[in-house]
Amino acid sequence: MNPIKPQPLGVRHVVAMPWPGRGHINPMLNLCKSLVRRDPNLIVTFVVTEEWFGLIGSDPKPSRIHFATLPNLIPSELVRANDFIGFVDAVLTRLEEPFEQLLDRLNSPPPTAIIADTYIIWAVRVGTKRNIPVASFWTTSATILSLFIHTDLLASHGHFPVEPSESNLDEIVDYIPGLSPTRLRDLQIFHGYSLQVFNIFKTSFGELSKAKYLLFPSAYELEPKAIDVFTSKFDFPVYSTGPLIPFEELSVRNENRELDYFQWLDEQPESSVLYISQGSFLSVSDAQMEEIVVGLRESGVRFIWVARGGKLKLKEALEGSLGVVVSWCDQLRVLCHAAVGGFWTHCGFNSTLEGIYSGVPMLTFPLFRDQFLNAKMIVEEWRVGMRIESKKQMELLIVSDEIKELVKRFMDGESEEGKEMRRRTCDLSEICRRAVAETGSSDANIDAFLKDITKIV
Structure with a gap:
């Protein structure tokens, strides 16, 4: 793609470099949308691989966000799950040089600042070399980042790496700044394959102190103790800017109201539908999927299930149930629909924020890395959800009877437990909506960040 066209004097130019993955690109793009909507003199060059441009290049966006591409020097999105370690290594070793070459071409005006995903280890180095300030953007919870930068404390207590066993699952970690007392079972991010991924990324946490923001x-109100850890630790500004979800687009007329799943939702009773999404990258075993299908069908609960792969097979398995299966949906709009009363989620942080903003209780089914700690926050700290887990310790398979009973209990809005959970969910939703409203905490932080990079010009 060609670099951006010449711009008038006084225009500030931010270069955004997300990690090449849906869970990282979406919040980065939402952040950039918030910035350009706030500042008419700001333009953004949003850097993605050629493959990712093919996936998102036609999506609606403000005119002052321009895409620029890097060559496809990393494994395709279609196969990265087969060798995620190799994919990570490729991003960290093959994209720095083409990114620098791109910066050489972006001179009208030259970049004022770089916003880079924290995992893009080389971004701070590139910015420092070119005297361009770098804002490090961490795309998940501040709580998990505090855990990551305090693994020395875990090691000193014999909790790193974590090897879950029946004897230690309920041991409590209560010494990490910003992290409330947490059972070892919720720290599986430091176990097995997840530990390998963490060890590769560990260098990025050392680079963090060299950033400028x-x-x-x-939202600060969701994680005040964790965010305070970083404002105390670093001598540069720390800004909470969320929830960074496309909530502003909810006010735009929905051209998809005629879609079958919206028509189906319109016909369902209020708060009666369970929305099910296991994310865009991870999956469960065939055996576990079979138990979920049976449990859901026998629960008698209405549902809408987003199945990005195997939709036809799933529809056949659920034939005769009270739900619909779709390959894609507008998740935030669905969560905000009056018929939706629950959200079965893998607990990726983007989905967690959308669930909170929508005021929908969450049924947590974490699978990988930070999702376990996100689930713990949903269930134990914010108390806006329930946990899907086996009643037997160390039992990997959650059987259909357990799923059936939990789904029925979770969707029972008339029980005292259900009423209280929904009340807390509505309260938390209101807190998040106030944060992004005018003069809210996140609204003020975005203004402050824009003023900071304005001073640089």
Whole structure:
């Protein structure tokens, strides 16, 4: 793609470099949309691989966000799950040089600042070399980042790496700044394959102190203790800017109201539908999927299930149930629909924020890395959800009877437990909506960040 066209004097130019993955690109793009909507003199060059441009290049966006591409020097999105370690290594070793070559071409005007995903280890180095300030953007919770930068404390207590066993699952970790007392079972991010991924990324946490800003997609009110850890630790500004979800687009006329799943939702009773999404990258075993299908069908609960792969097979398995299966949906609009009363989620942080903003209780089914700690926050700290887990310790398979009973209990809005959970969910939703409203905490932080980079010009 060609670099941006010449711009008038006084225009500030931010270059955004997300990690090449849906869970990182979406919050980065939402952040950039918030910035350009706020500042008419700001333009953004949003850097993605050629493959990712093919996936998102036609999506609606403000005119002052321009895409620029890097060559496809990393494994395709279609196969990265087969060798995620190799994919990570490729991003960290093959994209720095083409990114620098791109910066050489972006001179009208030259970049004022770089916003880079924290995992893009080389971004701070590139910015420092070119005297361009870098804002490090951490795309998940501040709580998990505090855990990551305090693994020395875990090691000193014999909790790193974590090897879950029946004897230690309920041991409590209560010494990490910003992290409330947490059971070892919720720290599986430091176990097995997840530990390998963490060890590769560990270098990025050392580079963090060399950035000029740290940005979070969360609202301060959701994680005050964790965010305070970073404002105390670093001598540069730390800004919570979220929830960074496309809530502003909800006010735009929905051209998809005629879609079958919206028509179906319109016909369902209020708060009666369970929305099910297991994310865009991870999946469960065939055996576990079979138990979920049976449990859901026998629960008698209405549902809408987003199945990005195997939709036809799933529809056949659920034939005769009270739900619909779709390959894609507008998640935030669905969550905000009056018929939706629950959200079965893998607990990726983007989905967690959308669930909170929508005021929908969450049924947590974490699978990988930070999702376990996000689930713990949903269930134990914010108390806006329930946990899907086996009643037997160390039992990997959650059987259909357990799923059936939990789904029925979770969707029972008439029980005292259900009423209280929904009340807390509505309260938390209101807190998040106030944060992004005019004069709210995140609204003020975005203004402050824009003023900071304005001073640089």
